[in-house]
Amino acid sequence: MKNLKISQLLFAAFFFPVIAIVTLVLVSVNNMAIINQQSTVISENWLPSVRLVENINTKTADLRIKEFRHIMFTDEREISEVEDNIHKMKMDIEYTIREYQILIASEQEKSLFSAFRQQYDEYLDIQSNLLALSRKNDKAAAKAMLLGESFKAYEEYSDVLLKLSELNKRGADEASRYGDKVYDDAVRLMLILVVVISVIVVVVSIMISKHIISTLKTVQDAMARMADGDLSGRIQGLGRSEMGELAQSYNQSAAKIADITVQLTNVADNTASSANDLSATMSQVESNSRLxxxxxxxxxxxxxxxxxxxxxxxxxxxxxxxxxxxxxxxxxxxxxxxxxxxxxxxxxxxxxxxxxxxxxxxxxxxxxxxxxxxxxxxxxxxxxxxxxxxxxxxxxxxxxxxxxxxxxxxxxxxxxxxxxxxxxxxxxxxxxxxxxxxxxxxxxxxxxxxxxxxxxxxxxxxxxxxxxxxxxxxxxxxxxxxxxxxxxxxxxxxxxxxxxxxxxxxxxxxHGVTNSSQSSRDLLREAEQQKQLLAFFKC
Known part of the structure; x- marks a missing residue:
């Protein structure tokens, strides 16, 4: 880990949580897609199927009421009006049946629908005979057929319609339960992933923090020794990371400061010697300046x-x-x-x-x-x-x-x-x-x-x-x-x-020359003080 840069460590610290979060998001999106699919099936197949089956049952019941009225009426105009209504209702029922047929989703439902179709067609044949008897004014025979053979056919296909309704309701319930199961599984998976991500983040953060703090402590100790005037200490073993580069810069700075300190000591000696010469020269310059x-x-x-x-x-x-x-x-x-x-x-x-x-x-x-x-x-x-x-x-x-x-x-x-x-x-x-x-x-x-x-x-x-x-x-x-x-x-x-x-x-x-003469004497004094200050550093 010493050779890893801080940027690489931080990248690693955030890379795994990001991957986990992306995985969590993808899984959540997939589960939500499944839930959405089930809700779509419920709203666009099962529930419309239940509604259409019930409409068919209701409309066929209304159709029987019209048959009763046809038998009861004796006026030709009223009978014709009832026959027109029966024809319109049969067309409406056929349209509803075609709508439902599009929504059939299983073999069982298809089989039940075929049974209904056959029984309903038989019922319509009986209805044709019943209306013919009623139009011939054979009301008793027509009524007997309505309450006998026609009623039996009605009950048979009505039972099939009830079975279709129950089948579609069960399908809707199963789709709803499956959606609930997918939701529960998604919640559990997200909780597990959150816990795993939290653990990974905490562990990686602790490791990186310990590594950075340890490295900073080494650099801090070296700088404290430099503050005490010790320029001979060097930092070793920090690798090629940013902290290693910082330690290398510290080592170079300490060596440079040590060299500068030695050079400044020599310069202070030379400055003291030159200050004496400068004082004599300034006196001559002052005289020439006045002339x-x-x-x-x-x-x-x-x-x-x-x-x-x-x-x-x-x-x-x-x-x-x-x-x-x-x-x-x-x-x-x-x-x-x-x-x-x-x-x-x-x-x-x-x-x-x-x-x-x-x-x-x-x-x-x-x-x-x-x-x-x-x-x-x-x-x-x-x-x-x-x-x-x-x-x-x-x-x-x-x-x-x-x-x-x-x-x-x-x-x-x-x-x-x-x-x-x-x-x-x-x-x-x-x-x-x-x-x-x-x-x-x-x-x-x-x-x-x-x-x-x-x-x-x-x-x-x-x-x-x-x-x-x-x-x-x-x-x-x-x-x-x-x-x-x-x-x-x-x-x-x-x-x-x-x-x-x-x-x-x-x-x-x-005036400057006069002041410079005084400054040269001050410079000699400052050079002596500089030599004393530079003696603080141990090279």
Whole structure:
């Protein structure tokens, strides 16, 4: 058992109870299945069989009552009604018999049912003869058959039904008793298994507890000896269990502590020797630290003056950067205004081109109007000639053509006015064409001036771009100068703070060196006390 791990022991302690519990559960489940089977047989076979047999007996008794009523009635309608009821009852009895036949479970029950079936069929044959006699109104013969042959057949199959009922009741009782027996056996078996499991658990627990307590007592004794300063003791014979691994760890720790104790004793001797040397060194370091403090204070004063100069340079660079930004803004505004002026000049050029096109169209239209006036002038001349010819012809006609002569004079006068009007229009059109040509020359001149304005604006834009680039370059340089000055100021301030901190640290070092000198003396004293404490352990 020494080589068994605690986990294996605990597993063994719980494995057997678990197996026993599983066995108990399986046996219980099997017994409960048997009990459930018996209860199912009782509820689904024996009890339904008893109920169906009793129903058959009751219904056949009711059937005989209908036979009595058939014999008693003489009215044809009442007899027919009774016969219908008898037919329905026979169908119901047949259905109940078929239900019961499905539940037959033994040869004895099957034999009894066959006897019942045969006797009941004989009874039905007798019933058919009885009803036939009753319908022929031979009531006396029918009554004699009812109380004689029919009653005997009824009693015979009724006795068989009673035997079937008793058989099914006995089957139900036997199934119930068997279920009770299975239950009692299951209870006894579970009690036995509970006792066995309890005994196994108690025995295994006691064995494991004794083993663990014994092992822990060995380890406890070894640790008590270590607490008394004895590092030479070792734990043996605990095997490869967790306790054996714990004992091995204890042995390794004891050996390690013993080695460390020896080393600490040697270190204490060396510490005492070094403490004397450290005390002399600390005195020299204290003197050098005070000299360093004076030099660092001078550097701190120079750096403060440098930081002030760098801050002024940074402020000037920032002001120059702001002025450069303002110049850049003005250049951008002028460049934008020039762009707007250029856009306006382009729009004017387009408007002049469109006006020139309109003037050219007007010139073309005036030329076309002149052509139309020529045509009108030609028509008026021809009209004048026709009117003159008409006047001549009217004069030749004499008195008959006098009215026509008047009309011809009016036409000739109208043609003359038309010629004069066309002359006036021709003069106006000539003046209009002259003005259009003059306007065309002016439009072309304005277009050339607009193009010249655009070229000048382009040159100015190029100049603005150069100025803008130069101002940007200056702005970048100023920004770099400002950044550099700011960084220099920040660095200088940081150095100044660091120097100030260094002065403080040097002051602290001076105090520290002074304290270290005292500590070296204390260290020598502590080393002596350590040697005395380490002497407590026996390696």
């Amino acid at each position: 360093m403090l004076e030099q660092v204070e001078q550097v701190a004063t120079a750096l403060n003056e440098m930081a002030s100069t760098a801050q002024e340079m940074s402020q000037n660079a920032v002001q120059a950067d702001a002025s450069t930004d303002a110049a850049m803004s003005n250049v951008a505004t002028g460049n934008q205004s020039l762009s707007e002026s250029d856009e306006i000049a382009v729009k004017i050029g387009k408007a002049i081109d469109e006006s020139a096109q309109i003037v050219n169209q007007l010139k073309d239209y005036s030329t076309e109007i002149g052509s139309v006036i020529d045509v009108i002038n030609t028509i008026s001349e021809q009209t004048n000639l026709l009117a003159l010819n008409a006047a001549i012809e009217a004069a030749r006609a004499g008195e008959a053509g006098r009215g026509f002569a008047v009309v011809a004079d009016e036409v000739r006068a109208l043609a003359a006015k038309t010629q004069q009007s066309t002359i006036d229009i021709q003069s106006i059109i000539s003046n209009l064409q002259a003005q259009a040509q003059k306007a065309d020359r002016y439009m072309k001149s304005n277009a050339e001036l607009t193009m010249e304005s655009q070229r000048v604006a382009e040159n100015v834009r190029s100049a603005f771009v150069g100025i803008s680039n130069s101002v940007k370059a200056i702005a970048e340089i100023n920004s770099m100068v400002a950044t550099a000055a700011t960084e220099q100021s920040s660095v200088t301030e940081e150095i100044s703070r660091n120097i100030t901190a260094t002065v403080e640290m040097v002051n602290q070092n001076v």
